[in-house]
Amino acid sequence: MSNDLKKAAAAATDTNAPASNFLRGLIEADLASGKYANRTDPNGNVLPSVITRFPPEPNGYLHIGHAKSICLNFGLARDFGGRCTMRFDDTNPTKEEQEYVDTILDAVQWLGFDWKDDQGDHLYFASDYFDQMYFMAEYLITAGHAYVDSQSAEDMAKNRGSFSEPGKNSPFRDRPAEESLALFRSMKAGEFKDGEHILRAKIDMASPNMNMRDPAIYRIRHAHHHRTGDKWCVYPMYDYAHPIEDAIENVTHSFCTLEFQDHRPFYDWLLERLAEGGFFKKPLPVQTEFARLNLTYAITSKRKLLQLVEENIVDGWDDPRMPTIVGIRRRGYTPESIQLFCERIGVAKSDSWIDMSTLEGALRDDLDAKAPRAVAVLRPLKLIIDNFPDNLVDECKAPVHPHHPERGHRTFPLTKEVWIEEEDFMEVPTKGYFRFFPGNKVRLKYGYVVECTGCDKDENGKVIAVHCNYFADSKSGTEGSANYKVKGTIPWVSVQHALEAEVRLYDRLFTDPNPDAGGKDFKQSLNPNAKEVITAYLEQGMRHALPDEKFQFERHGYFVADRVDHSATKPVFNRVVTLKDSWGK
Ligand code: ATP
Ligand code: MG
Numbered sequence: 001m002s003n004d005l006k007k008a009a010a011a012a013t014d015t016n017a018p019a020s021n022f023l024r025g026l027i028e029a030d031l032a033s034g035k036y037a038n039r040t041d042p043n044g045n046v047l048p049s050v051i052t053r054f055p056p057e058p059n060g061y062l063h064i065g066h067a068k069s070i071c072l073n074f075g076l077a078r079d080f081g082g083r084c085t086m087r088f089d090d091t092n093p094t095k096e097e098q099e100y101v102d103t104i105l106d107a108v109q110w111l112g113f114d115w116k117d118d119q120g121d122h123l124y125f126a127s128d129y130f131d132q133m134y135f136m137a138e139y140l141i142t143a144g145h146a147y148v149d150s151q152s153a154e155d156m157a158k159n160r161g162s163f164s165e166p167g168k169n170s171p172f173r174d175r176p177a178e179e180s181l182a183l184f185r186s187m188k189a190g191e192f193k194d195g196e197h198i199l200r201a202k203i204d205m206a207s208p209n210m211n212m213r214d215p216a217i218y219r220i221r222h223a224h225h226h227r228t229g230d231k232w233c234v235y236p237m238y239d240y241a242h243p244i245e246d247a248i249e250n251v252t253h254s255f256c257t258l259e260f261q262d263h264r265p266f267y268d269w270l271l272e273r274l275a276e277g278g279f280f281k282k283p284l285p286v287q288t289e290f291a292r293l294n295l296t297y298a299i300t301s302k303r304k305l306l307q308l309v310e311e312n313i314v315d316g317w318d319d320p321r322m323p324t325i326v327g328i329r330r331r332g333y334t335p336e337s338i339q340l341f342c343e344r345i346g347v348a349k350s351d352s353w354i355d356m357s358t359l360e361g362a363l364r365d366d367l368d369a370k371a372p373r374a375v376a377v378l379r380p381l382k383l384i385i386d387n388f389p390d391n392l393v394d395e396c397k398a399p400v401h402p403h404h405p406e407r408g409h410r411t412f413p414l415t416k417e418v419w420i421e422e423e424d425f426m427e428v429p430t431k432g433y434f435r436f437f438p439g440n441k442v443r444l445k446y447g448y449v450v451e452c453t454g455c456d457k458d459e460n461g462k463v464i465a466v467h468c469n470y471f472a473d474s475k476s477g478t479e480g481s482a483n484y485k486v487k488g489t490i491p492w493v494s495v496q497h498a499l500e501a502e503v504r505l506y507d508r509l510f511t512d513p514n515p516d517a518g519g520k521d522f523k524q525s526l527n528p529n530a531k532e533v534i535t536a537y538l539e540q541g542m543r544h545a546l547p548d549e550k551f552q553f554e555r556h557g558y559f560v561a562d563r564v565d566h567s568a569t570k571p572v573f574n575r576v577v578t579l580k581d582s583w584g585k
Contacts (some may be wrong), residue, residue: 050082071342074113086115330575332560434487442488498537
């Protein structure tokens with residue numbers, strides 16, 4: 001291979017190299033032109049030239065789609081030496097709760113990101129800006145850019161027009177600014193009921209973009225807010241609040257999902273008007289849209305996820321089958337694997353589906369290098385080594401990690417009776433079967449070569465034990481072992497020493513790759529085998545496993561000690577993912 005080719009190949013497989021994407025390109029261009037250079041905050045501190053934000057609404061648990069947004073916003077800020085603000089978009093009083101704020105902060109930190117930098121702690125709540133937002137609204141009224149509309153909700157909807165038809169001006173559109181201002185103040189003072197009046201931007205009722213047809217910017221809502229209490233009974237609309245939040249936080253690049261594309265003209269219109277009013281300095285933040293993450297075999301709608309929880313289809317928000325961040329964390333995903341996944345999928349300008357195997361692949365690639373190995377027998381069948389001395393406990397030795405000898409060895413005892421996998425014995429072998437069958441020799445992995453002699457059956461003909469004899473001079477790692485050539489190597493654990501554990505075998509929650517596409521009922525394609533609970537036998541050292549610790553159970557896949565239910569006295573392990581992608585095969 002030529003040197004250049006080698007370099008290219010290395011770059012293509014270097015998982016640390018940030019994948020190029022159009023958002024990255026956009027930031028690079030702005031940095032090159034110095035667009036956001038030399039801005040200062042009110043204290044005269046120079047602001048970073050790249051400021052992004054992650055702006056969740058605290059109304060539910062975050063899912064893998066939000067993880068993409070987190071990795072993108074925090075990741076780009078990190079890569080360009082900028083800042084990402086952590087902002088709760090809590091402008092909607094009725095749906096938001098502190099519980100959600102806490103779990104969201106926890107999720108962002110778990111993913112490996114931080115909202116603090118040397119200029120401060122950039123954790124913000126949109127509700128902290130309510131005074132400013134209100135003040136700006138009064139300005140817009142005075143400047144002739146907003147008015148109080150007193151039409152009924154029905155008339156307002158009717159006069160909005162449609163995609164093919166322009167809207168009609170409200171009869172209140174031209175009321176004097178002083179009148180609107182007085183009404184707006186009365187709205188704030190609590191003199192009206194919900195819906196009696198509404199504040200609208202004055203733009204263009206004939207605009208082909210419905211979002212520009214005098215959008216509502218403040219509404220009356222007599223509701224308690226989780227942070228501001230009963231101080232307010234008027235609340236800003238999302239489209240009004242969001243650009244202001246961005247501008248207050250000196251955001252440079254406001255990345256959002258594609259459904260906000262048609263909202264961008266209003267975003268720009270509003271900030272221009274407020275810049276004219278002296279509220280913000282140019283250059284203003286710019287909104288750019290990217291494709292949301294759709295993951296096959298999963299759903300990423302908060303509402304539908306809530307349905308799974310409320311109807312007890314899953315065991316809560318952190319059920320390891322859930323695509324929530326708390327769910328995939330409990331399942332055994334690592335933050336590094338999620339970051340790797342987000343880098344690999346990059347960002348696109350149009351919606352598409354990412355295959356679940358890409359997420360699972362990132363997890364395997366991350367854990368393969370890290371996870372210590374262990375033996376687990378999931379479907380146990382007893383093997384009796386008839387010529388093994390009754391009380392002999394023979395230590396066997398295996399590497400902690402086959403590619404990292406520096407991580408040392410683990411030992412586990414071989415005894416007369418061991419557990420092997422049910423599938424490792426066949427009384428009548430099929431072609432190409434090299435494991436236990438009468439007359440065949442195999443190696444007990446890290447132990448001795450044994451020859452199968454037969455089996456015991458119960459009255460129904462079910463095999464209940466397998467018999468063999470061992471060759472005392474054949475132990476792995478001794479000279480004699482070279483004299484034995486066998487085709488099968490079988491994992492096992494000592495019956496006497498094994499750690500009995502509950503093992504939860506998780507799989508994909510849906511059998512349909514696009515469970516909710518096109519309005520399909522996702523409950524029709526629930527995978528009945530997405531959770532199987534079994535009792536398994538593990539090598540004895542596993543009794544020291546700590547909650548959240550991950551392992552590769554040889555042959556079976558990656559497993560994690562459940563962070564909620566696992567304890568030394570009641571071990572519980574979750575299957576994160578199998579060793580190979582065998583879905584549907
Ligand atoms: P809601 O319908 O409740 O608004 P949401 O999924 O939009 O739900 P937000 O809390 O508003 O939730 O989202 C926070 C951020 O995460 C937003 O910037 C949003 O664009 C982004 N986001 C949400 N879902 C995805 C997704 N599937 N892929 C990428 N980004 C997403
Ligand atoms: Mg949203």
